[in-house]
Amino acid sequence: MEHVLEADNLGKRYGGRWALRDCTLRLPAGRVAALVGPNGVGKSTLLHLAVGLLRPDAGAVRVFGAAPYENTAVLAEIGFVAQDTPVYRDFTADELVRMGGKVNRRWDATLARARLAQLGIPPRRPVGRLSGGQRAQVALALALAKRPRLLLLLDEPVASLDPLARRDFLQSLMGSVAETGTTVLLSSHILADLERACDHLVVLQDGKVRLSGDVDDIVAEHRQLVGPRHLPLDGVGTVVRARHTDRQSTLLVRTDRPLRDPSWTEHELSLEDLILAYLADRDTPANHEAWGVPA
Amino acid sequence: MLVIEFVLDGRSKTNTYLQLVEQVKQALRVGLLGPGDQLPKVRDVAQSLAINPNTVLKAYRELEIEGLAQGRPGVGTFVTRTLAGDSLANQADLRLEFLAWLRKAQAAGLTDEDVSALVDTTIRAVRQADALQGGFS
The missing domain is CATH 1.10.287 (Helix Hairpins)
Incomplete structure (x- = not known):
């Protein structure tokens, strides 16, 4: 299987703090992958490393087999839509399309114009005066005009927009993925969108990859088990998370075999539940004392 | 000609691709779709439902495996059999x-x-x- 993006023990340090550490992952070609994790977990660091805006402090990242920081040629293959869809706000959409043609080796201005016309974007108004949704569409159209083989979208550029604009954006994105077969890596907080749009998942936590793989496989392998407390755990698979009351245990397990012990009741998990369970699995101790309230 | 339009049940626990498969089968059972009809293009389904095109491909592949449809490269996927009639x-x-x-x-x-x-x-x-x-x- 061809891998578009590969990271091996990738790390990036800001001062003494590791923003990303021991990050190892493979993104197969043709996938739409979701990059999920809490704020400050290293998602934007990972994407910035992938587009050569940052240089790794440890390990390596390769895009189409080349290290992006050293090989600027590979950047022609990557489309990047950064957080808050930064475009030059004083320029009009039409000017941005023409400008793209001057600074990129491969540039499909016809495609960009056709997309923007289809969406009813005004060509001659400064993009700073367009709505947030329209601006996001301009940024996407510009990224796609490069005809990239890998498209990176940081913090799903429309996450802050209204639901309709977000849906329009995802529709445009999925339509163009169907047309071009571009591999996409999309970081987002909106888990419900991801469940439909993505077929590959990468969960980052504390600067490391917690979970990565095909969405259908991941969902099929995870189960929630509810049963009496103190049941033996052998044969249930890998316990991801366990919660207990005096009488009952609730487990999130990962396993590839059917469950044999009938004392457990099995529940299926949605992708959203599963991601939340992984993300919630970290130790943040309560601090009643600091708040001066009784525990 | 657009023969059917897919809808997704947002509350359903069923996989998106299985929902698509079921909708085609249902249309076959009630005679809305018949042999020779073209299923909606992958791109159009992906765009209108804002879903991953691979999900649509997976649904169409499933229908092919079950012998209900056949893909013609570069043209589209066509219904080959009906589920109405006899039954x-x-x-x-x-x-x-x-x-x-x-x-x-x-x-x-x-x-x-x-x-x-x-x-x-x-x-x-x-x-x-x-x-x-x-x-x-």
């Missing part, structure tokens, strides 16, 4: 028998929910028995 004609008898049974159930005090639950658990039990007989362990 629909034979359903009249079954429907009458079921109706008689349903009246008995009502007379016995079963609500609609009771009947649905009974049908569901019986289907599951039969499936399980079949699976066991098939040497599945």
